[in-house]
Amino acid sequence: DAGVTQSPTHLIKTRGQHVTLRCSPISGHKSVSWYQQVLGQGPQFIFQYYEKEERGRGNFPDRFSARQFPNYSSELNVNALLLGDSALYLCASSLSGGYEPQHFGDGTRLSIL
């Protein structure tokens, strides 16, 4: 079991740029969620997708968007990057997005200069 895989592991961008982060769920998992973890804080929910449909959205600006593909992998896109977007971005997958446990990836460390 490869677990949840995320790419890239690290990324450095400058203010105003755009970034795309990728996530492959555990085989058989159809739900993917994204979280932002700022240093010293707990993860904060951004999005949940299930069967390519958005199931939930956290309190993030419209600069943040995501999508899920037919193979259940997912992308998180962030436009017009700000210094405050510097964080660890975590992806989690679960079977159906219901009450079963979520499994987390190692995250993508995004640094904005």
Add this chain to the structure above:
Amino acid sequence: AQRVTQPEKLLSVFKGAPVELKCNYSYSGSPELFWYVQYSRQRLQLLLRHISRESIKGFTADLNKGETSFHLKKPFAQEEDSAMYYCALKTSGSRLTFGEGTQLTVNP
């Protein structure tokens, strides 16, 4: 709105001592609570969930709806328990609301 509070950012105990990591929540619905753990250089992983009422690695947690708490306990801490612990509340779908975490250090 839902909220999870972990009042201690840092907690240090000696090996063999009891340990309790505190978690309080606020949520108007029926809560489902979890403890996640992150060992050094490892990914975030589920430790236990209240609905399963199981003991994992000697840890237990009881949901107290009257006090809106879900404290994590272990009677005898081990050095390998040193890690960051997050309490999390599940609301709709898969949305998890996390506390800020408690860094537990178990000293030899």
